Amino acid sequence: MMPGDTNMTSSLMTEVRAADLKLVPRRADDGSPGVLTYHSASPPVTYMHICETDHFSMGVFLLKSGASIPLHDHPGMHGILKVMYGKVRISCFDRLERADGSPQAVPPLPPAQLGAMRRSVLRCAGEYTEESGPCVLTPDRDNLHQIDAVDGPTAFMDILAPPYDPDEGRDCHYYKVLTDSDVNNTEPKEKEVWLMEISQPPDFWCGGEPYPGPEVCL
Template sequence: MPADSTMSSIVQRIARQALVTFRSPPRFGEEPSKSFLENHGKLRSLMTEVRAPDLKLVPRRSDDSSPRAPLYHPGAPPVTYMHICETDQFSMGVFLLKSGASIPLHDHPGMHGMLKVLYGKVRISCFDRLERPAGGPQAEPALPPAQMGALRRSVLRSTAEYTEESGPCVLSPDRDNLHQIDAVDGPTAFMDILAPPYDQDEGRDCHYFKVLTEAGPTGSEQKDKEVWLMEISQPSHFWCGGEPYPGPEFP
């Protein structure tokens, strides 16, 4: 079987399965149906299989300065995005991070998602928002009154490292919905599915946050530790550029 045929099949199968899976996804607080769980499991299995060659991606080096690697040109953004496809139900693409780059802590309002590393390694820290308790045990940080409305009581769910051999990182509207993604030990790329896509008019805008209470040294974070997050503007050190997607085309 020609290589291109194999490459096309897995990426297009993922897109078709995503369309089926997210046609009627559970919303925040809803119990997922048996049908959704079955289709979600199929999508997760397909995402586990995908590799960089399936999208015609060649892993990049930290010192790569060839014309085919615009990510490393002087003044280039720390993160770039390759758009694969988008429907009303989901969007799919590839993020490429330079060595040492991060996608800051951000949310996915009312959205499901899957992230699969294609090469390199990333560290992902996942948080969830919590309802503010009336007179709860955790005191709010002392901030100017104008900033108090930006506080979000949250919980650190997990911090883990992912490689191309790992299964996908999965998020839902009410679990692991906020996360930060850091490139570890060199450049990395990951395939990303969000359902439904970001849409500011529909209330699905991306918000950025910073941790006001430290979650502990890297590698020893306490799972389910409650923290205070503060909503902030997009950090000045982060911006995302675009580059062409070289893989299989979609009708």
């Protein structure tokens, strides 16, 4: 996806609303998938698959109230996220080359874990609603991010180009912040941090349900 393509797609997504996709906002006390019920076995996050080609994937994520998509990356990929209903907080990080600036002191870790560390910077953390413009990521900017549902259930449309493909080196990796950083700060804030690559957090998993909206013609 070229910058011009990203700008055009982002502009088009600005106009999309939940009703266009036949999405009905979930209530916090709704037992349907995508709504917080910690006493049930339903997943904290649900994905509605819309379509996928060799060039892009499109779908909708539904987060229960209080749920999060943990800090993760999109290697070599462009992405556009547009909230359909509710509110999300998105915290964006970029990887830094060790040659840039003065490296931070390395946190005390066992030698086996040092290879999983990534020097990064917290670029921004902000809140998005259906009235907000899309959040755009590139292979080099805001590529790592964490998404948190705020004040109730939420849903957002997600486009990735190209889509995840482990065989092509585009696999999802998860991270945790090792150095102090307030990722819930809603003001833009650049701060260098150490991230460590981890396995998928055990309290996060993603279920699926049918997409109720119009078919996409490719």
